[in-house]
Amino acid sequence: MNYRFETLVTVYFRHSYFSDQLFGGFIIEPSDRSLRKLLNHGLMLKPFNGGFRILFDVNFAGGSRERSDALRDEVLCECVLRLTDKGFYNYTEPMEGDITSGIFYFHNMLKDSNSLKRSLHSDSYVTSEDLLPLDSFEERYFSKPFGKLDLLLSAGLEDSYTITFKAKETYWRYILVSDDLKSLNSPAILDSLSAESFEGPETLPVRGKDALAFRSKSPISFSQKARNVFQLVDNYDAETGRYKVVMRALPSADPNHITLIDSDSPPRTLNYSEIFIH
Numbered sequence: 001m002n003y004r005f006e007t008l009v010t011v012y013f014r015h016s017y018f019s020d021q022l023f024g025g026f027i028i029e030p031s032d033r034s035l036r037k038l039l040n041h042g043l044m045l046k047p048f049n050g051g052f053r054i055l056f057d058v059n060f061a062g063g064s065r066e067r068s069d070a071l072r073d074e075v076l077c078e079c080v081l082r083l084t085d086k087g088f089y090n091y092t093e094p095m096e097g098d099i100t101s102g103i104f105y106f107h108n109m110l111k112d113s114n115s116l117k118r119s120l121h122s123d124s125y126v127t128s129e130d131l132l133p134l135d136s137f138e139e140r141y142f143s144k145p146f147g148k149l150d151l152l153l154s155a156g157l158e159d160s161y162t163i164t165f166k167a168k169e170t171y172w173r174y175i176l177v178s179d180d181l182k183s184l185n186s187p188a189i190l191d192s193l194s195a196e197s198f199e200g201p202e203t204l205p206v207r208g209k210d211a212l213a214f215r216s217k218s219p220i221s222f223s224q225k226a227r228n229v230f231q232l233v234d235n236y237d238a239e240t241g242r243y244k245v246v247m248r249a250l251p252s253a254d255p256n257h258i259t260l261i262d263s264d265s266p267p268r269t270l271n272y273s274e275i276f277i278h
Contacts, residue, residue, distance in 0.1 A: 002059055003057055003059065004057065004058045004059055005044060005055035005056065005057055005058070006055060006056060006058055006067070007053050007054075007055055007159075008043065008053075008054045008055060008056045008067060008070055008071070008153065008157070009053070009054050009151070009153065009157055009158065009159065009160065009161070010051060010052075010053045010054075010159070010160040010161075011051050011052055011053075011120075011149070011151065011160070011161045011162070011163070012050060012051040012160065012161070012162045012163070013025075013026055013050055013051050013162075013163050013165075014050075014162050014163070014164045014165070015092070015164070015165040015166075015167065016125075016164075016165070016166055016167045016221065016223075017091045017092070017165075017167040017168075017221075017222055017223055017224055018223075018224045019223070019224050019225045020050075022049065022050030022051070023050060023085075023165060024049040024050050025083060025084050025085030025088055026081045026082065026083060026084065026146070027081070027082040027084055028045070028047050028052050028079050028080075028081060028149075029079060029080040029081075029082060029145075030045055030077060030078065030079045030080075031078045031079070031080070033078065034076065034077045034078045034079070037075050037076070037077075038054070038075065038077065041056075041070070041073060041075050042056060042057035042060035042061070042070070043055065043056050043057070043070070043075065043153070044056075044057075045077070045079075054077065054151075054153065056070035068155070070153075071153060071154055071155050071157055072155070073154075074152060074153065074154040075152075075153040075154070076150060076151070076152050076153070077149075077150070077151045077152075077153060078148070078149070078150055079148070079149040079150075079151070080141070080145040080147075080148055080149075081104075081145055081146045081147040081148070081149060082145055082146060083145075083146035087255070087256065090168070090255040090256050090258075091167055091168055091222045091255035092165050092166070092167065092168055093125070093165070093166040093167065093168050093169070094168065095126065095127055095128045095131065096128040097128035097131040098131075098133075099131065101133060101134055102131045102132055102133050102134060103131070103132065103134055103137070103144060103145055103146065103147050103148055104121075104126060104130045104131055104132075104146060104147035104148070105130060105131075105132045105136075105137075105147065105148050105150075106120040106121055106130065106147060106148070106149045106150070106163055107120060107149065107150040107151070107152075108120055108150075108151055108152055108157075108158070108161060109150065109152050115156055116152060116154065116156045116157060116158070118158055119161070119162075120149070120151075120161050120162070120163050121163060121164075124164065125164040125165060125166040126163065126164065126165050126166075130147075149163075167221045167222045167223060168221070168222050168255065168258075168271070169219035169220060169221050169222070169271070170219055170220065170222070170253065170258055170271040170272060170273040171215055171216050171218075171219055171220070171270055171271065171272050171273070172198075172215070172216040172220050172230075172253050172272075172273050172275065173213055173214065173215045173216070173272050173273065173274045173275070174189050174198065174213070174214045174230070174232070174250060174275050174277055175204060175206060175211050175212070175213045175214075175274060175275065175276050175277065176201075176211055176212040176213075176214075176232075176277050177206060177209075177211050177276055177277065177278050178277075178278050181212070181232070181246075181277060181278075182210070182211065182212050184234045184246065185234055185235055186234065186235055186236045186237070187201060187212065187232065187233065187234055187236065187246070188200075188201075188214070188232075188233050188236035188243065189214040189230055189231070189232060189233075189250070190230065190231050190233055190236075190243070191228055191229070191230060191231075192228075192229040192230065192231050192248075192249075193228070193229070195241065196217070197236070197238065198214035198215055198216055198217065198230075199214065199215045199216075199217055200212070200213055200214035200215055201213060201214055202215075206276075215272075219271070220253070220273075222253065222255045226252045229249050229250075230249075230250045231245055231246075231247060231248055231249065231250065232245075232246045232247040232250055232277065233245050233246060234246050247277070250275065250277065251275055251277075252275075253273030253275055254273070254275075255273075257273065257274070258271050258272065258273060259271075259272040259273075259274055260272070
Protein backbone atom coordinates (compact mmCIF):
# COMPACT_ATOMS: atom_id res chain seq x y z
CA MET A 1 0.00 0.00 0.00
CA ASN A 2 1.25 3.48 -0.89
CA TYR A 3 1.19 5.72 2.21
CA ARG A 4 1.34 9.48 1.84
CA PHE A 5 0.86 11.72 4.87
CA GLU A 6 0.00 15.39 5.05
CA THR A 7 -0.44 17.68 8.06
CA LEU A 8 -3.84 17.71 9.73
CA VAL A 9 -2.92 20.02 12.63
CA THR A 10 0.22 21.33 14.33
CA VAL A 11 0.54 22.13 18.05
CA TYR A 12 3.41 24.40 19.07
CA PHE A 13 4.88 24.86 22.55
CA ARG A 14 6.17 28.42 22.80
CA HIS A 15 8.02 30.34 25.50
CA SER A 16 9.05 33.99 25.35
CA TYR A 17 12.29 33.15 27.20
CA PHE A 18 13.82 31.41 24.18
CA SER A 19 15.29 33.17 21.18
CA ASP A 20 13.26 31.11 18.70
CA GLN A 21 10.22 31.21 21.01
CA LEU A 22 9.95 27.39 20.87
CA PHE A 23 9.95 25.31 24.05
CA GLY A 24 11.34 21.79 23.69
CA GLY A 25 10.99 20.69 27.30
CA PHE A 26 7.96 18.42 26.97
CA ILE A 27 7.55 14.73 26.27
CA ILE A 28 4.18 14.06 24.60
CA GLU A 29 2.48 10.82 25.68
CA PRO A 30 -0.75 10.04 23.81
CA SER A 31 -3.01 7.55 25.59
CA ASP A 32 -3.26 3.99 24.26
CA ARG A 33 -6.92 4.65 23.48
CA SER A 34 -6.00 7.69 21.39
CA LEU A 35 -3.26 5.84 19.52
CA ARG A 36 -5.78 3.15 18.52
CA LYS A 37 -8.27 5.78 17.35
CA LEU A 38 -5.64 7.62 15.34
CA LEU A 39 -4.48 4.40 13.70
CA ASN A 40 -8.05 3.35 12.84
CA HIS A 41 -8.65 6.69 11.13
CA GLY A 42 -5.37 6.75 9.21
CA LEU A 43 -3.83 9.37 11.47
CA MET A 44 -0.37 9.59 13.04
CA LEU A 45 1.13 11.74 15.81
CA LYS A 46 4.68 12.96 15.13
CA PRO A 47 6.53 14.98 17.82
CA PHE A 48 9.20 17.54 16.99
CA ASN A 49 11.33 19.83 19.14
CA GLY A 50 8.79 22.42 20.24
CA GLY A 51 5.53 20.63 19.52
CA PHE A 52 3.92 17.88 17.52
CA ARG A 53 1.92 17.30 14.35
CA ILE A 54 -0.98 15.01 13.62
CA LEU A 55 -0.76 13.71 10.06
CA PHE A 56 -3.41 12.07 7.92
CA ASP A 57 -2.88 9.41 5.29
CA VAL A 58 -4.03 10.82 1.95
CA ASN A 59 -4.41 7.30 0.51
CA PHE A 60 -6.73 5.74 3.09
CA ALA A 61 -9.27 2.88 2.92
CA GLY A 62 -8.74 2.31 -0.76
CA GLY A 63 -9.31 5.90 -1.84
CA SER A 64 -7.87 9.39 -1.82
CA ARG A 65 -8.92 12.05 0.66
CA GLU A 66 -8.31 15.67 1.60
CA ARG A 67 -8.01 17.29 5.03
CA SER A 68 -11.75 17.98 5.24
CA ASP A 69 -12.45 14.29 4.60
CA ALA A 70 -10.16 13.28 7.46
CA LEU A 71 -12.15 15.55 9.81
CA ARG A 72 -15.59 14.13 9.08
CA ASP A 73 -15.40 11.69 11.98
CA GLU A 74 -14.67 13.12 15.43
CA VAL A 75 -11.52 11.76 17.03
CA LEU A 76 -10.40 12.82 20.51
CA CYS A 77 -6.63 12.82 20.90
CA GLU A 78 -5.72 12.69 24.60
CA CYS A 79 -2.12 13.43 25.54
CA VAL A 80 -0.14 13.81 28.73
CA LEU A 81 2.66 16.38 28.88
CA ARG A 82 5.76 15.44 30.88
CA LEU A 83 8.09 18.31 31.81
CA THR A 84 11.79 17.51 31.29
CA ASP A 85 13.32 20.98 31.81
CA LYS A 86 14.23 21.23 35.51
CA GLY A 87 14.84 24.98 35.24
CA PHE A 88 11.42 25.72 33.75
CA TYR A 89 9.92 27.41 36.82
CA ASN A 90 13.02 29.55 37.35
CA TYR A 91 12.51 31.52 34.13
CA THR A 92 8.71 31.19 33.74
CA GLU A 93 6.19 33.74 34.99
CA PRO A 94 4.87 32.49 38.36
CA MET A 95 1.39 31.02 38.24
CA GLU A 96 -0.80 31.14 41.32
CA GLY A 97 -2.34 27.90 42.52
CA ASP A 98 -1.07 24.66 43.94
CA ILE A 99 1.14 23.21 41.21
CA THR A 100 2.14 20.32 43.46
CA SER A 101 -1.40 18.91 43.56
CA GLY A 102 -2.77 20.11 40.22
CA ILE A 103 -2.07 19.74 36.53
CA PHE A 104 -2.55 22.10 33.63
CA TYR A 105 -5.41 21.29 31.30
CA PHE A 106 -5.37 22.38 27.66
CA HIS A 107 -8.17 21.68 25.18
CA ASN A 108 -9.94 23.05 22.12
CA MET A 109 -13.50 22.15 23.10
CA LEU A 110 -16.21 24.67 23.99
CA LYS A 111 -18.71 23.75 26.67
CA ASP A 112 -22.29 23.17 25.47
CA SER A 113 -21.31 23.77 21.85
CA ASN A 114 -20.33 21.74 18.81
CA SER A 115 -17.82 24.36 17.72
CA LEU A 116 -14.13 24.39 18.66
CA LYS A 117 -12.01 26.95 20.49
CA ARG A 118 -9.23 28.77 18.69
CA SER A 119 -6.99 28.67 21.74
CA LEU A 120 -5.91 25.83 24.01
CA HIS A 121 -5.76 27.95 27.17
CA SER A 122 -7.76 30.71 28.86
CA ASP A 123 -5.51 33.75 28.31
CA SER A 124 -2.90 34.76 25.76
CA TYR A 125 -0.42 32.66 27.74
CA VAL A 126 -0.72 29.89 30.33
CA THR A 127 -1.96 31.08 33.74
CA SER A 128 -3.38 29.57 36.91
CA GLU A 129 -6.79 29.57 35.17
CA ASP A 130 -5.55 26.52 33.27
CA LEU A 131 -4.56 24.66 36.45
CA LEU A 132 -7.02 22.07 37.78
CA PRO A 133 -6.88 19.80 40.84
CA LEU A 134 -5.64 16.31 40.05
CA ASP A 135 -8.90 14.74 41.26
CA SER A 136 -10.79 16.64 38.54
CA PHE A 137 -9.68 13.97 36.08
CA GLU A 138 -10.93 10.40 35.77
CA GLU A 139 -7.43 9.14 35.01
CA ARG A 140 -5.22 8.02 37.86
CA TYR A 141 -1.57 8.69 37.09
CA PHE A 142 1.33 6.68 38.47
CA SER A 143 3.34 9.93 38.48
CA LYS A 144 1.73 13.35 38.22
CA PRO A 145 2.23 14.90 34.77
CA PHE A 146 2.72 18.59 34.07
CA GLY A 147 -0.42 18.77 32.01
CA LYS A 148 -3.11 17.08 29.97
CA LEU A 149 -4.07 18.02 26.42
CA ASP A 150 -7.37 17.03 24.82
CA LEU A 151 -7.47 17.85 21.13
CA LEU A 152 -10.75 17.15 19.36
CA LEU A 153 -10.18 16.46 15.67
CA SER A 154 -13.35 17.42 13.85
CA ALA A 155 -14.80 19.92 11.39
CA GLY A 156 -13.65 23.44 12.29
CA LEU A 157 -10.23 22.32 13.51
CA GLU A 158 -7.63 25.09 13.25
CA ASP A 159 -4.52 24.47 11.17
CA SER A 160 -2.39 25.07 14.26
CA TYR A 161 -2.62 25.72 17.98
CA THR A 162 -0.14 27.14 20.45
CA ILE A 163 0.53 26.61 24.14
CA THR A 164 2.40 29.75 25.20
CA PHE A 165 4.37 30.47 28.36
CA LYS A 166 5.60 33.88 29.49
CA ALA A 167 9.10 34.56 30.80
CA LYS A 168 9.50 35.68 34.40
CA GLU A 169 10.17 39.36 35.10
CA THR A 170 12.33 40.71 37.92
CA TYR A 171 13.83 44.00 38.96
CA TRP A 172 17.51 43.94 38.04
CA ARG A 173 19.87 45.41 40.61
CA TYR A 174 23.52 45.92 39.77
CA ILE A 175 25.75 46.20 42.83
CA LEU A 176 29.23 47.74 42.56
CA VAL A 177 31.46 46.10 45.14
CA SER A 178 35.10 46.92 44.35
CA ASP A 179 36.73 50.09 45.66
CA ASP A 180 37.72 51.17 42.13
CA LEU A 181 34.11 51.09 40.92
CA LYS A 182 32.74 52.73 44.06
CA SER A 183 35.17 55.65 43.55
CA LEU A 184 33.77 56.52 40.12
CA ASN A 185 32.57 60.10 39.62
CA SER A 186 28.77 60.19 39.04
CA PRO A 187 28.40 56.54 37.96
CA ALA A 188 25.22 55.25 36.28
CA ILE A 189 23.79 52.16 34.61
CA LEU A 190 22.35 52.83 31.14
CA ASP A 191 20.47 50.87 28.52
CA SER A 192 22.80 51.04 25.51
CA LEU A 193 19.87 51.43 23.07
CA SER A 194 17.40 53.71 24.85
CA ALA A 195 19.96 55.43 27.13
CA GLU A 196 17.42 55.06 29.95
CA SER A 197 19.14 54.99 33.31
CA PHE A 198 18.63 52.74 36.31
CA GLU A 199 17.57 54.25 39.62
CA GLY A 200 20.41 55.02 42.00
CA PRO A 201 23.02 54.83 43.16
CA GLU A 202 22.06 53.98 46.71
CA THR A 203 24.36 52.71 49.42
CA LEU A 204 23.87 49.05 50.27
CA PRO A 205 25.75 47.04 52.93
CA VAL A 206 27.48 43.97 51.45
CA ARG A 207 29.56 41.74 53.74
CA GLY A 208 30.20 44.51 56.20
CA LYS A 209 31.16 47.09 53.57
CA ASP A 210 29.20 49.71 51.67
CA ALA A 211 28.42 49.03 48.00
CA LEU A 212 26.64 51.08 45.33
CA ALA A 213 23.36 49.67 43.98
CA PHE A 214 21.40 50.57 40.83
CA ARG A 215 17.89 49.22 40.24
CA SER A 216 15.91 49.00 36.99
CA LYS A 217 12.87 51.30 36.95
CA SER A 218 10.59 48.43 35.89
CA PRO A 219 10.83 44.63 35.82
CA ILE A 220 12.86 43.06 33.00
CA SER A 221 12.00 39.74 31.35
CA PHE A 222 14.47 36.90 31.43
CA SER A 223 15.61 35.76 28.01
CA GLN A 224 17.93 33.07 26.71
CA LYS A 225 19.78 35.70 24.71
CA ALA A 226 19.96 39.12 26.31
CA ARG A 227 17.58 41.59 24.63
CA ASN A 228 19.00 44.54 26.56
CA VAL A 229 22.65 45.52 26.87
CA PHE A 230 23.36 47.59 29.96
CA GLN A 231 26.49 49.69 30.44
CA LEU A 232 28.29 51.06 33.45
CA VAL A 233 29.24 54.68 32.79
CA ASP A 234 31.11 57.43 34.62
CA ASN A 235 30.70 61.23 34.67
CA TYR A 236 27.02 60.80 33.81
CA ASP A 237 25.11 64.04 33.15
CA ALA A 238 21.37 63.39 32.76
CA GLU A 239 20.69 66.87 31.32
CA THR A 240 23.24 66.75 28.52
CA GLY A 241 23.29 62.98 28.10
CA ARG A 242 27.08 62.93 28.30
CA TYR A 243 29.00 60.12 29.94
CA LYS A 244 32.12 57.96 29.72
CA VAL A 245 31.70 54.22 29.24
CA VAL A 246 33.47 52.12 31.88
CA MET A 247 32.00 48.68 31.13
CA ARG A 248 30.39 48.33 27.71
CA ALA A 249 28.30 45.22 28.42
CA LEU A 250 27.33 44.19 31.95
CA PRO A 251 26.41 40.55 32.67
CA SER A 252 22.75 39.57 32.47
CA ALA A 253 20.68 38.34 35.40
CA ASP A 254 20.68 34.63 36.20
CA PRO A 255 17.15 33.13 36.48
CA ASN A 256 18.50 30.60 38.98
CA HIS A 257 19.24 33.35 41.51
CA ILE A 258 16.28 35.48 42.55
CA THR A 259 15.90 37.44 45.80
CA LEU A 260 12.56 38.32 47.38
CA ILE A 261 12.70 41.80 48.88
CA ASP A 262 9.97 43.50 50.91
CA SER A 263 8.47 46.67 49.49
CA ASP A 264 6.80 49.63 51.23
CA SER A 265 3.96 49.64 48.69
CA PRO A 266 1.93 46.88 46.95
CA PRO A 267 2.97 44.36 45.88
CA ARG A 268 4.59 43.86 49.28
CA THR A 269 7.23 41.48 47.94
CA LEU A 270 9.25 42.08 44.77
CA ASN A 271 11.43 39.70 42.77
CA TYR A 272 14.98 41.00 42.44
CA SER A 273 17.84 39.74 40.34
CA GLU A 274 21.03 40.95 41.96
CA ILE A 275 24.20 41.12 39.83
CA PHE A 276 27.42 41.85 41.71
CA ILE A 277 30.14 43.72 39.81
CA HIS A 278 33.60 43.38 41.34
